[in-house]
Amino acid sequence: MSALTANRSAGKEAEFVVAGQWQLIWRKFRKHRLAMFSGVVVSFIYLVVLIPGFFAPFTPEEYRANFTYAPPQPIRFVVRTEDGLRFAPFVYGYKVEIDYNAGRRNFVIDREVSYPVGLFVKGAPYSVLGLFESNIHLFGPVNAGDPLFLLGADRLGRDVLTRTIYGTQVSMTIGLIGVALSLFLGILLGGISGYYGGWIDNFIQRLIEFLRSLPSIPLWIGLAAAIPKDTPPMQVYFLITVILSVIGWTGLARVVRGKFMAIKTEDFVQAAKLDGCSTRRIIFRHMVPTFMSHIIAVVTLAIPGMILAETSLSFLGIGLRPPVISWGVLLQEAQNIRSISTAPWLFWPGVAVTVAVLALNFLGDGLRDAADPYA
Amino acid sequence: MGQYILKRILYMIPTLFAISIVAFLIISLPPGDYVDRLVANARYEGDVITEEEAEGMRELYGLNRPLIAQYLVWLGDIVFRGDFGTSFSWSLPVSRLIWERLALTLTISVSSLLFIWVVAIPIGVYSAVKQYSIGDYFFTFLGFIGLAIPNFLLALVLMYISFKYLGQSVGGLFSSEYIGEAWSAGKVLDLLSHLWVPMIVLGTAGTASLIRTLRANLLDELRRPYVTTARTKGLPETYLLIKYPLRHALNPFVSDLNTVFVDLVSGATIVAVVLALQTTGPLLLDALRSQDMFLAGSAIMMLSLMAVFGTLVSDILLAWLDPRIRFD
Secondary structure, three states, X not given: OHHHHHHHHHHHHHHHHHOOHHHHHHHHHHHOHHHHHHHHHHHHHHHHHHOHHHHOOOOOOOEOHHHOOOOOOOEEEEEEEOOEEEEEEEEEEEEEEEEOOOOEEEEEEEEEEEEEEEEEEEXXXXXXXXXXXXXXXEEEEOOOXXXXXXXXXXXXXXXXXXXXXXXXXXXXXXXXXXXXXXXXXXXXXXXXXXXXXXXXXXXXXXXXXXXXXXXXXXXXXXXXXXXXXXXXXXXXXXXXXXXXXXXXXXXXXXXXXXXXXXXHOOHHHHHHHHOOOOHHHHHHHHHHHHHHHXXXXXXXXXXXXXXXXXXXXXXXXXXXXXOOOOHHHHHHHHOOHHHHHHOHHHHHHHHHHHHHHHHHHHHHHHHHHHHOXXX | OHHHHHHHHHHHHHHHHHXXXXXXXXXXXXXXXXXXXXXXXXXXXXXXXXXXHHHHHHHHHOOOOOHHHHHHHHHHHHHHHOOOOEEOOOOEEHHHHHHHHHHHHHHHHHHHHHHHHHHHHHHHHHHHHOOOOHHHHHHHHHHHHHHHOOHHHHHHHHHHHHHHHOOOOOOOOOOHHHOOOOOOHHHHHHHHHHHXXXXXXXXXXXXXXXXXXXXXXXXXHHOOHHHHHHHHOOOOHHHHHHHOHHHHHOHHHHHOXXXXXXXXXXXXXXXXXXXXOOOHHHHHHHHHXXXXXXXXXXXXXXXXXXXXXXXXXXXXXXXXXXXXXXXX
């Protein structure tokens, strides 16, 4: 019996010996259930980034002037028929009440009217990654033209859900691109700093300390305000990512430098040096792979900051501007107490921000714990 | 200790220079100057400013000199005469606009810092001592949410809730009767009654992260052998906790002080815009929008200075607490 267990555990050990670093990381990561779940959520969000047209029931600019500030319609999944319950999702319609005192229309949910909602319905055409066109939507009104505002409508009668889904594209990629740029700067400057040491290190460290001691938001808005108003949207998008990373690289540079410092004196680096490897080969072939997993974790944790920064800038009206759709731009609509008190559903893009940031934080935490599988 | 403080202050001089350059660069970045803006505005309103008039204005504001000269004059006036230049759009000396607002920004940042400490220490201790209890999970969850919600969104939600359910608006720092009034005991009390909203909004993220750090640190300390030793000696649990592990675990409260403070000064900008506080935030935003160069530059510079001085104070505090740093 004991021989058997010993045998089995020996087999298990042997398995661990052959498992590579990434395999070990994956095993450790898998145990972190919250991080796994967040990983699924993040993957789903990035899937939405790829094909927002499929997930959104309408196109983002589609407006219905007679549904301005229409509240969210509750969705029902089953109808009661004579033969029992049947799965047939539908939403209730609206009744319009005119508030003569306030001089505006109020929408009230009308339970007499119902509009059927279907899966994989045909609707407005959209392009998939610019490759081909499609008009199949994950869900939408069965009869084209029926109102469907699951998260309500905005000031122009545009569907908040559709716009939030399209906003994912800009908001989530600005984080990725911004972090990629920061990572480039961080690895370059952090690497130089950690590898060479001496006065270069000293100088870069002072620079990092300086940048970190400055309040980032006033600097960001100062820089973003310098973007001329008539700049094309794509360029604004790119400039904003540059602005975010000019200040954001310092955190990554610190991590990279710390790792370089720690590994520089390891035997395998000495060995590579004695073997006559070039500096570049030592850095990229021998040093970077040892802390790649840490970098991935730190990068994941840096994305939320970028997303929050973009959202804040656009919200203030000095980042991205309409017609670009990002979560921050959408939240501009919710800027004053009057519009949010009449239409609190304009907060939904904010919920999207919160969910995305939470998921990325949990994912990053899990990755960080798993990054060092030998611990 | 004195030597350390002196060294830190000397280190600050290049930092101050760098800040002034950054502030000035940001201001001179946008294409066109304030006069261009005036000309465009006049055209929009159907008025015309001639080329000569524009040149005259540039002469008056000193905008036609080379950048480096403008910078030196600007810096010289600030350093030697405390003169930050004139705000074009307010037609007032910048120094008259900025000091009171800076003081309010500082008040908000410092009170948020106190809020963070007062809230984070007991919750962090509770979460660590009662690890994996319902309360621990609750606060951990709350902490993550607090970190994930953007400041301005939290401000909006609070405004919405108090408008909808309490029937009062929470914006501003003063009731209407005190705006523009001289300082008095009544005004201070009024300020205090308005301060709690920005304090909570600004403090949430910092509180969340400090709870997490304190919990993790305290958990590490609680597993140390010296805690077991103290327990076997029969020390009462609360006394033990406060006397030894807590003191160790509190170190990050001081060592993170600078980042927390910088984040507060930074975050205060945007929260102030949403809540319509009479601080530097909205002033800076308006100045940037109207290219009011001296005002925007001074605001960015003073906010950065505030952050840098905060860092200095926290470094000195840390050196005082932890003697190892002094001899580094």
